[in-house]
Amino acid sequence: MKAARSGTKDGLEKTKIAVMRKVSFLQRKDQLGNEDDAGYLDVAVSEVKHPPPQLSPMPEGLTNHQVVRRHILGSIIQSERSYLESLRRILQEYQRPLMEADPRILSPRKIRPIFFRMREITQCHSMFQIALASRVAEWDSSEKIGDLFVASFSKSMVLDVYSDYVNNFTNAMALIKKACMSKPAFLEFLKKKQSSSVDRITLYGLMVKPIQRFPQFILLLQDMLKNTPKGHVDRLPLQLALTELEMLAEKLNEQKRVADQIAETQQLARSVSDRLLSKQLNSEQGSLVLCETLIETVYGERGQVLKSKERKVFLFDDVLICANINVKGPPDISSLVPVGPKYTMKWSAPLLQVQVVEVGQEASQNKDTFFQQSGAKRPSGACKAILGPPRLYQELQELQHDLFVVEEVTLLVGTLQGMYQNLNTTVAQDWCLALQRLIRIKEEQIQSANKCRLRLQVPGRPDKSGRPVSFMVVLNTPNPLSKISWVNRLHLAKIAQRGENSPGWLCGEDEGKTMAPFWCPLLACHMPVFCGLSSGSPVSSHSPKICRC
Incomplete structure (x- = not known):
C-alpha cells in the first residue's frame, strides 16, 4: 500500500496485521452485503437537527503535534463545508430553477443528464458531515479521524455515484455548450447566475469540484499523517484511509481519462471525410491506444525551422491519425464553460505502413524520397545520414569544417621562421581546443533534442507513375519518457496486428x-x-x- 510504504516501518507492519485480521473498517464492497445493495435513498438532512461540525476552543497544554493536528482538522472541516455548499448551490441555484422555469428554458430530458448523480453525491457528503460533526465533538478525548474516512468512502455507493458522475462529466459539459449555442435564454441564465453570485464562479467551476475532491482529501490526510507520531491511535487508520482514497482517486482519474479520450475520438470522427474511417472510429472495433498533443516541426533547405505547430496525434490499434487543433470558440460561451478543441484530420496512415526513424537509420531508408518530400538538398556523400535536427547538424558540420581548417593552420604556423606576438603554435592550439569544446556542446544539444524528437516515415499519395511515396514527419514530444512511450506503443500495436496475435478465445467477464x-x-x-x-x-x-x- 502506498500510504503504508510512505509511513513508518511499524505502520506498515500494523497495516499487514490489520489486513490479516480483517478489521471491520477494511470491509469492501463485496463484504458489506445487502447494506450497499439497497440503492440510493433521498433523505433530507436538516442543519437544525444536524448542525455542521464546529471545533471547540483549543485547550491548554497541547503538544506541537496536537496543535498542528487540530489546525489540519479545522482545514478539513472548512474544506468539507465549502464543498457541500458548492454542491447545494448547483442543485438549488441551477437545477431547481431550470426544472421549475415557466416558460421552460430547457426540457427536463436535457437537464437531467447535465446534473446526473449530483444529488447522490450531495447526499453522501451530507452523511459524512453528520459523522464528522460527531467525531469533532469528541476530538479532544479521541483524536481519531482516519477510520471515519475509511468507513465513509469505502462503500460501493460512493464509488458508483462518483464513477457515474466522472464518466458523464465530459458529456455534461458538451450538453451545456450545445445548449448555450442553441438556446440564448439558457446562456443568459448562466450569465445572470454568475454575475449575481458573490464569488463570481461559473457553473463549470462548481461542477468540476467533485472531480477535485478526493485529491484534496488526500493532501489533507497526508499532512495529518506527517504530524501523527508513532504509536498514536490514529496512525494506522490514517494510513488505511490514505490507501483507500488513493485507490479511489486512481480509479476515477482513469475513468475520466478514458471518457475524455472517447469524446475526443467522437469529435475527430465528425471531422473525417472518409466515411469508412469515420464509421470505424465511431464503432467499438477500433481501440484508442494513445493520444497526445505534440509539436510538428517543418524544416527548410538549410535546416531552419519554417513552421512549428501543435498537432493532436491519435494512435489506434490499426491506424495513426494526425489532426489540426482549433480551440477558437464564441467568447461568451468559452468564459462560462470550456469549449474544448475541435479537430480536423491532417493525414492518416495504416499503422503497418508507419515506420519510426531513429537516429542513424536514415541510411537504410529511401533518401531520395526523404529529401524530395522535406525540401532539403541531399548532402554530399552517399552514405552520410542526418543526425538530429537539421539546423543543429548544419552548425555541427560548420564547426567540424572550421576545426579541420584551424588544424591545418596550426601545422603551417609551426613552420614559420620568425617570432610573432599573436601568431604562434600556442594560440593556434587554443583555437583548436575552443572549437573542440563547441563541437562537444553541439553534439550534446543534438543528443538532447533527439530524446524528445519522434520521426515517422508515413506513406503518402503515389506519384504520377504510380510509385509509392513516403514523407517524413518530425514531432516533438513533451519529454523523453513520452517519446519512449510512443515508440514502444507503436511497436507493440504493430506486433498486435499480426495474424498470430488475433485472440482465439472468449472471456466471460468481457460479456462475449x-x-x-x-x-x-x-x-x-x-x-x-x-x-x-x-x-x-x-x-x-x-x-x-x-x-x-
Whole structure:
C-alpha cells in the first residue's frame, strides 16, 4: 500500500496485521452485503437537527503535534463545508430553477443528464458531515479521524455515484455548450447566475469540484499523517484511509481519462471525410491506444525551422491519425464553460505502413524520397545520414569544417621562421581546443533534442507513375519518457496486428467480446529452444517468444 510504504516501518507492519485480521473498517464492497445493495435513498438532512461540525476552543497544554493536528482538522472541516455548499448551490441555484422555469428554458430530458448523480453525491457528503460533526465533538478525548474516512468512502455507493458522475462529466459539459449555442435564454441564465453570485464562479467551476475532491482529501490526510507520531491511535487508520482514497482517486482519474479520450475520438470522427474511417472510429472495433498533443516541426533547405505547430496525434490499434487543433470558440460561451478543441484530420496512415526513424537509420531508408518530400538538398556523400535536427547538424558540420581548417593552420604556423606576438603554435592550439569544446556542446544539444524528437516515415499519395511515396514527419514530444512511450506503443500495436496475435478465445467477464489483442501477451517472434552442441543447428521445434505488455 502506498500510504503504508510512505509511513513508518511499524505502520506498515500494523497495516499487514490489520489486513490479516480483517478489521471491520477494511470491509469492501463485496463484504458489506445487502447494506450497499439497497440503492440510493433521498433523505433530507436538516442543519437544525444536524448542525455542521464546529471545533471547540483549543485547550491548554497541547503538544506541537496536537496543535498542528487540530489546525489540519479545522482545514478539513472548512474544506468539507465549502464543498457541500458548492454542491447545494448547483442543485438549488441551477437545477431547481431550470426544472421549475415557466416558460421552460430547457426540457427536463436535457437537464437531467447535465446534473446526473449530483444529488447522490450531495447526499453522501451530507452523511459524512453528520459523522464528522460527531467525531469533532469528541476530538479532544479521541483524536481519531482516519477510520471515519475509511468507513465513509469505502462503500460501493460512493464509488458508483462518483464513477457515474466522472464518466458523464465530459458529456455534461458538451450538453451545456450545445445548449448555450442553441438556446440564448439558457446562456443568459448562466450569465445572470454568475454575475449575481458573490464569488463570481461559473457553473463549470462548481461542477468540476467533485472531480477535485478526493485529491484534496488526500493532501489533507497526508499532512495529518506527517504530524501523527508513532504509536498514536490514529496512525494506522490514517494510513488505511490514505490507501483507500488513493485507490479511489486512481480509479476515477482513469475513468475520466478514458471518457475524455472517447469524446475526443467522437469529435475527430465528425471531422473525417472518409466515411469508412469515420464509421470505424465511431464503432467499438477500433481501440484508442494513445493520444497526445505534440509539436510538428517543418524544416527548410538549410535546416531552419519554417513552421512549428501543435498537432493532436491519435494512435489506434490499426491506424495513426494526425489532426489540426482549433480551440477558437464564441467568447461568451468559452468564459462560462470550456469549449474544448475541435479537430480536423491532417493525414492518416495504416499503422503497418508507419515506420519510426531513429537516429542513424536514415541510411537504410529511401533518401531520395526523404529529401524530395522535406525540401532539403541531399548532402554530399552517399552514405552520410542526418543526425538530429537539421539546423543543429548544419552548425555541427560548420564547426567540424572550421576545426579541420584551424588544424591545418596550426601545422603551417609551426613552420614559420620568425617570432610573432599573436601568431604562434600556442594560440593556434587554443583555437583548436575552443572549437573542440563547441563541437562537444553541439553534439550534446543534438543528443538532447533527439530524446524528445519522434520521426515517422508515413506513406503518402503515389506519384504520377504510380510509385509509392513516403514523407517524413518530425514531432516533438513533451519529454523523453513520452517519446519512449510512443515508440514502444507503436511497436507493440504493430506486433498486435499480426495474424498470430488475433485472440482465439472468449472471456466471460468481457460479456462475449473478444479481448483486445494489444493487451494480450503478444507473439513477437519464433526462436529455437535447443541447438546442437557441435553444429549449432536447431534440433527441435520452435517455441514462441512472448512479450508481455
